[in-house]
Amino acid sequence: MHATKARRNHVLGEIRGTFDEAEQERFLELMKQRTFTTAHVISEALNLREASALSREKEGFRRNSLEVLMGGAITEIACPIAEICKTEDFRQLICRYGLTDAGVVFVASNDRALVLTDDGRLFGSYSEDSGHVIALLDDHLREPA
Numbered sequence: 001m002h003a004t005k006a007r008r009n010h011v012l013g014e015i016r017g018t019f020d021e022a023e024q025e026r027f028l029e030l031m032k033q034r035t036f037t038t039a040h041v042i043s044e045a046l047n048l049r050e051a052s053a054l055s056r057e058k059e060g061f062r063r064n065s066l067e068v069l070m071g072g073a074i075t076e077i078a079c080p081i082a083e084i085c086k087t088e089d090f091r092q093l094i095c096r097y098g099l100t101d102a103g104v105v106f107v108a109s110n111d112r113a114l115v116l117t118d119d120g121r122l123f124g125s126y127s128e129d130s131g132h133v134i135a136l137l138d139d140h141l142r143e144p145a
Helices: 005-016 021-030 039-046 053-070 088-097 099-111 120-124 137-141
Strands: 114-117 133-136
Touching (some): 039 053, 088 099, 099 114, 114 137
Parallel strands (some): 114 133
16 A cells, blocks of 8 residues: 555644654654564554544555564564553553553563653653653654754
8 A cells, every 4th residue: 555645644644733744754764763563552553543534445554554564664572461460550551541552661661662652641651760761753753953
């Protein structure tokens, strides 16, 4: 599913609001780094919101998403609920933010990875003494100083 530039811009605009060409290029550069996901994130992404223009193209979107995952650009890391729940802090994260976000933070903590998010609530929960770093995606997409 290779969308035209106009179509891609329309869909990204629906999902993120403004997402100009320079931000898209910086996002693609970020994705060249070691990138991981969890089954929970994949599940949320593949079950598109009905409000998205992609909801009318579910099969094509899912096919393309699976190609990206199978192509090695993104690594899926196992994140069993039972493993996350062994720590009280992560049980609390599940209750506050949901399984998907808690799982991402759990994996990032184990791998000492950076979590890029546009979720202000999740970003607000970040503590510098944690085993991971959370940054706002928009901060990484802005023009370099």
